[in-house]
Amino acid sequence: MPSVIFVLSNGQRHLVNEAVGRTVMDAALDQGIPGIRAQCGGGCTCCTCHCYVEGGWQGQFPTPIDDEQALLEYAWQPRAESRLACQLKLTAAHEGLVIEVPEKQA
Ligand code: FES
Structure with missing residues (x-):
């Protein structure tokens, strides 16, 4: 069960444990992380789960599909390092993943 560190725009850090196979969006919603609204529930249609994948973690996820890439153009x-949290599926290799939450969503 990887631990994900969410860093808010005010510097607050929240450690969340989430099951393998769930997404960064799931981890944020399950623990009420402020700033990840995820209005479409993970359907890759809203862009309100925008986040920044910090450090060297970008390469630990598949590259964005076309729909995600297109939506990110509307992100705040x-x-x-921008990604949509609903498209980031967790594996055991993501232990210690650092996700920065934007100050606001588009
Ligand atoms: S939750 Fe809507 S795009 Fe990710």
């Missing part, structure tokens, strides 16, 4: 302050 997108960066190279």
Whole structure:
């Protein structure tokens, strides 16, 4: 069960344990992490689960599918590290994953 560290825009850090096969979005919603709204429930249609995958963790996930890439253009302050949390499925290799939560969603 990997541990995910969510870093809020105010610097607060929240450690969340989530089961393998669940997503970063699931981890955020299960623990009420502020700033991840996920209005479409993981359908890759809303862009309100935007997050930044920090450090070297970007390469630990498959590259974004076309729909995710297109939605990220509407994200609030997108960066190279931007991803949609609903598209980030956790594996055992993600122990210690660091996810930065944007100050706000688009
Ligand atoms: S929850 Fe809507 S795009 Fe991720």
